[in-house]
Amino acid sequence: MRGYLDHLTVERGLSANTLSSYRRDLERYLATLASAGVADLAAVDAGQVEAHLARLRAGDDGNPPLAVSSAARAASAVRGLHRFALREGLTGADPSRDVRPPAPPRRLPRALSVDQVVRLLETAGPVAATGEGAPLALRDRALLEFLYGTGARISEAVGAAVDDLDSDEGTALLRGKGGRTRLVPIGGYAVEALRAWLVRGRPALVAAGRGTPAVFVNARGGALTRQGAWTILRRAAERAGLPVDGPGAVSPHTLRHSYATHLLDGGADVRVVQELLGHASVTTTQMYTLVTVERLREVYATAHPRALG
Numbered sequence: 001m002r003g004y005l006d007h008l009t010v011e012r013g014l015s016a017n018t019l020s021s022y023r024r025d026l027e028r029y030l031a032t033l034a035s036a037g038v039a040d041l042a043a044v045d046a047g048q049v050e051a052h053l054a055r056l057r058a059g060d061d062g063n064p065p066l067a068v069s070s071a072a073r074a075a076s077a078v079r080g081l082h083r084f085a086l087r088e089g090l091t092g093a094d095p096s097r098d099v100r101p102p103a104p105p106r107r108l109p110r111a112l113s114v115d116q117v118v119r120l121l122e123t124a125g126p127v128a129a130t131g132e133g134a135p136l137a138l139r140d141r142a143l144l145e146f147l148y149g150t151g152a153r154i155s156e157a158v159g160a161a162v163d164d165l166d167s168d169e170g171t172a173l174l175r176g177k178g179g180r181t182r183l184v185p186i187g188g189y190a191v192e193a194l195r196a197w198l199v200r201g202r203p204a205l206v207a208a209g210r211g212t213p214a215v216f217v218n219a220r221g222g223a224l225t226r227q228g229a230w231t232i233l234r235r236a237a238e239r240a241g242l243p244v245d246g247p248g249a250v251s252p253h254t255l256r257h258s259y260a261t262h263l264l265d266g267g268a269d270v271r272v273v274q275e276l277l278g279h280a281s282v283t284t285t286q287m288y289t290l291v292t293v294e295r296l297r298e299v300y301a302t303a304h305p306r307a308l309g
């Protein structure tokens with residue numbers, strides 16, 4: 001297993017979070033095989049692979065059933081391990097070759113309306129904030145403006161360095177999944193909020209730490225974490241009266257979803273949105289077109305005199 005995970009790290013460039021999930025999936029798989037007396041991947045047959053994946057969906061002692069998406073990820077990890085073992089000459093066949101993972105349900109991404117986004121951004125903190133709490137207010141506003149103004153993932157936002165920003169050109173260099181980078185435009189509102197943060201907020205917080213190139217820092221002067229960014233978003237959502245729990249809750253991806261949906265609603269080409277989001281495949285981006293179609297249906301159903309006939 002270690003060799004396979006090293007391969008994913010070096011050759012595939014998977015993120016630390018994905019690798020951690022794969023490691024847990026494979027540890028559970030190997031433990032299942034060991035409990036059945038199988039200690040060598042070469043001795044595994046297709047029936048054992050299928051049985052393991054079925055248990056993931058059904059649950060077993062000490063393990064609740066996995067969601068379809070999590071089971072699909074585990075299936076991908078297991079199949080990848082067997083393909084790697086065959087390629088490296090550790091086994092003579094791939095017993096998982098014909099085993100199909102469960103198909104994840106097609107879920108439309110959650111997007112806020114433009115008015116909801118504006119309310120969320122404004123409750124994060126004013127761009128002209130002054131006084132004792134100004135640095136944190138300026139940071140929170142700049143972070144959320146950055147997320148919505150660039151479509152960045154939260155991991156990309158907290159991983160951004162000051163040198164990755166060009167406020168004169170209005171661009172940001174984002175480092176995405178698999179080590180891929182992309183240059184994206186920053187909206188005027190986000191540029192204004194970032195300038196206020198970098199000039200009037202960030203220096204005060206960085207002085208309390210050991211120095212970091214990160215654009216966004218915490219109250220101790222260290223780089224802001226993903227969890228810290230999520231807390232900022234959740235706090236702003238609560239103040240804006242937006243749901244933070246249950247169905248429709250604002251999540252770390254909400255502003256990214258809203259960014260994509262609003263671009264497509266405004267007439268942007270799906271291929272352009274693909275590049276802006278950093279999707280490897282346009283198929284992923286096309287999910288957002290379903291959101292806009294649903295919105296068109298809603299408008300049609302309420303506005304057309306013969307829609308309900």
